[in-house]
Amino acid sequence: MISPVRPPARRIAALFGTVALALAAGGCGDGTDNGSATDKVTSITALDYYTDEAEHAQWSERLSACGETAGVKVKHSSVPGPSLVPKVLQQASSRTLPDLLMLDNPDLQQIAQTGALTPLDQYGIDSSGFAKGILSAGTYEGKVYGLAPTVSTIALVYNKDMLSEAGVAVPRTWDELKAAAAKLTRPGRYGMAVDANATFEGSWQFLPFLWSNGGDEKRLDTPQAAQALQLWVDLVKSGSMSKSVLNWNQADLHDQFVAGKAAMMVNGPWRIPAMNELKNLRWGVAPIPVPRAGQTPVTPLGGEVWTVPQNASKAKQEKAAQVVACLNDPANMLAQAKQRFTVPSRAAVAAQYAQQVPSMAAFVKSVEEARSRTSELGVKWPKAATGIYTAIQLALTGEQTPQEALKHAQQIATSS
Template sequence: MISPAGRPARRIAARLTGAMALLLAATGCVDGSGSGAVTGKVTSLTVLDYYTQRSEHAQWDKVLDACGKTAGVRIEHTSVPPASLIPRVLRQASARTLPDLLMLDNADLQRIAQTGALTPLSRYGIDTGGFAEGILSAGTYEGEVYGLAPYVSTVALFYNKDMLAEAGVAVPRTWDELKEAAAGLTRHGRYGMAVDANATFESSWQFLPFLWSNGGNEKRLDTPQAAQALQLWVDLVRNGSMSKSVLNWTQADVHDQFAAGRTAMMINGPWRIAALDKDKDLHWGVAPIPVPRLGQSPVTPLGGEVWTLPRSRSEDRQRKAADVLACLNTPSNTLTLAKQHFTVPSRTAVAARYAEQDPSMAVFVKSVRGARVRTGELGVRWPKAATGIYTAIQSALTGERTPEEALEHAQQIAAAD
């Protein structure tokens, strides 16, 4: 996401300490006024997110304002840089100044819900029907839904049609085909393949489809399945099919390399489509991420942000905020937002119609149906595993450790208290 949505780079947040968890649990209910119970008619609501990009913020302004009018309130919309969101949420929780409506990356939902700072959506009868299981689980903590995502995203394989045709290379479907294709597409000044392998959660996000599709699991990183997935990336760098610079590239950098013709294939998300479409001379296609063996379906991570209701001492404010949250997640609004951000509407039926209207999104729509939420297995411990994964990627691709050694170290990081 990183990207308009589902952006792991935007998902790098400060870790919630035990002391802070106790503090938030102790403060319990908070409201957006900062002065205890709110009395009188509710005329405005505060909203906080990390959509700081001008066009993106304006798009959300429009939808939020429309939903505010439906609920009979004025919206005060604030956006902060992605890395600042969670620290700000923790400060506001302790000061009892949380906004009325709060957006969170889905990977952060569980650790914030764990503190008691959020309200279950069932309290206000918000419709949670029609969502794929993985999408709904992204906003769930201990059996209660605390957040809903109007749209979601995942990753796929983008390829340059002209380059593949010129080299006589077919779109790869398996890992063996990927290595062969990447080697066949590599030329002077051009690599066959590119991924984000930098030392952030973005690279962990990009690695998950390879880990999961090979039967690996974030609960135990030091397994043969995980080592095989990491070995694939090592082999691509070692044989020259992938630049060593991937160790420093963000997903935006990977996109730039692809758009400039310096790589023939890349792993990236649908939020890149808007920029790719601006270059009329760039003929690109998108396909599922290659899998270990023919006939398998890739298992990809679920990206996207969920909207939540921070606890408030004002029942009236919470009810109004719930009305706005429900409005954001109506079928029509999820479709509008998905089109604006080149993402996938969260409701399954809406997503299916969208795929018919825009074939370039069909691969992402299909992948989202079976996508996994990053916190699904480890919950609040996911950030430790993610740190272990990108640390292993760095040490293996530099040759500091073998994939097996790197993942043994990763498991130690993930298991540390």
Template sequence: MIPPARSSVRRIAALLTGTLLLVPAASGCGAGAGSGSGGGEVTSITALDYYTDETEHAQWGELLTECGRTVGVKVEQTSVPGASLIPKVLQQASSRTLPDLLMLDNPDLQQIARTGALTPLDEYGIDSGGFAEGILAAGSYQGSVYGLAPNVSTVALVYNKDMLDEAGVAVPRTWDELKAAAAALTRPGRYGMAVDANPTFEGTWQFLPFLWSNGGDERQLDTPEAAGALRLWVDLVNSGSMSKSVLNWTQADVHDQFVAGKTAMMINGPWRIPALNREGNPHWGVAPVPVPELGRTPVTPLGGEVWTVPRSPSKARQEKAARVLACLNSPANMLTAARQHFTVPSRTAEAARYAEEIPSMAAFAQSVEAARARTGELGVDWPKAATAIYTAVQSALTGERTPEEALRNAQRLATAD
């Protein structure tokens, strides 16, 4: 998560604790005795993910168990903190002890697929029809689909209905309307708008809807389109409509500011909805991220995790794992996971049905249709560009550089050897 958001929070927490959580029920990630590794019947397979939150781990465990039962195997689930997952996977790939079923944050898929550790899903006849183009791109490497996400997420504009009504402000649809609304909603003790602009991939994730919706592109950062997007954020801060503290806020901090009534609008994701639904929280609504001008479609980043089938000596184990993966991505299980986690089903038809069922998710479901994979343009080089982007945002919002200067420097950073 990222979400990008959820994923980055996990990774930060893992870095702080430095611990590895192994679920007691798990028996490891290699083919074990009685599992069919010797060419006999496959009765169990292993799965690795980063769902260490107790509730989330249990919910995914239930789906894995049920899908395993459908396929005729026991799924032994191991969960590690997000920051530990990729180092562990790379070590396992080297020692040929990868799990049978592997979950990856979608921006990490290309890095692992490039090593040859994953198998293309078309080898197993898995149905990838009905998925939005961006979702398939997030699970693809060099034209082949290696991973499928049962559900995904993105960001939208969350607003306090009471504050907007009191100020006589309509929900902004364009950048000009956003600046006007933010100014009208700002008063002592409250800002009109909040974003996460901190120096991490989470800060880049929040800036991408503005960059992409204005025609900017991570392949060439020093363009007028990119500068226009960064200028919008600079103007919001310089006008006093947005706190300069956004330079340090995480998405969780932005949420806390919104709940405390210290900002009237924020950019955030659907993973915040459970907390917003709790008693005593503000009367809120969700709308698509504002665009430069009417008629444009907001282009937001795609968050979510893909499930993959690693390469192993046992074709039988790969086949069983692929059947479990297909089960996780069934329309019914997509809806189940989406309801549990406030995410969006990855198949377009199920997303539309879900949006009707849960209106607060409609803007997210709508935005997912045009959402882009972060690795879609640069592949494995995306992290370098992401670092350059958040560096540019920081230097422009502090006033150290103009947006144009900040992005010229970002382009140099992104293309440096």
């Protein structure tokens, strides 16, 4: 799942210089072990943002098991998502980075840019069989710095009973989506729901519509981008989608859907466990509708990558790399995917998973063509994301046309 909140860009930029100077002055670490790769290492530290008690416990168990394989104890700690990047930059500047670091995949670029991470190829970690988009999410300037054991994306979730009662087929194209949403809309219920709020989550939800129509984050003020935004405007204008989507996040979409107030929504597989608990809710998942029949939707990749930071101790780096390799082996990928309702990053494991967990098949299919949000713009992605969600707000409130709003978005994306 993605983290919708990011630390202020200016604060991050201000820390870059400090981090670079510190890294130039010497390696990172806690100072207790600065020997060679043959030194005896009994423990390493790991940092992530899994503060939820259940998730933290799951990851502690998995890290411990992989640590045992590597012959070390893993001391696992977590900080809230919005705090992770600032903390990592501060640790880099003070040379106190953990030995093993998890990052939300869009954040890898800015951390790798500081020189705080080590390329994984130097440890001989096997990255074969990973989808191109997934490897891209962990890559900076041609080198792989992070690997994601599993990933996620978004798809169309629909209420089977509502579609059946309305005589509506699962929509595959934009025209079908508009027609289906209109037929499913009635007092107290909207046909369609998306997250259009003013955060990176709103931008994330818009990307499948932008990308599948040939739009590009490198140039937001194009006819292809305007057509995608016009689709959302049309859904709101027609009454098929609530104006409240301007304030809803993905959790809100889920609440509307399970309460019967939305017949369809765009959301991720992390909602499946909660939906499975509702015995009276019959739901299905399909790929996000595309502009024209026969096209394949292009969706954004979510998920976290595990990295090995620079450290004064080469021995600790080697042990951390062994844990990364363990987390990314096929058996662990499959186990994590089943536990967390995510998609294994190796294509062969993902195909096996889709057969074993049919409710995840649409997500597995979408991941095949999914893209990293930073693959085109790298560290400049946050500005484009800000431009996108600003344009969505302006267009859906009627303050500007999609064309005008996206022209403004391009200005934001290219501002200094």
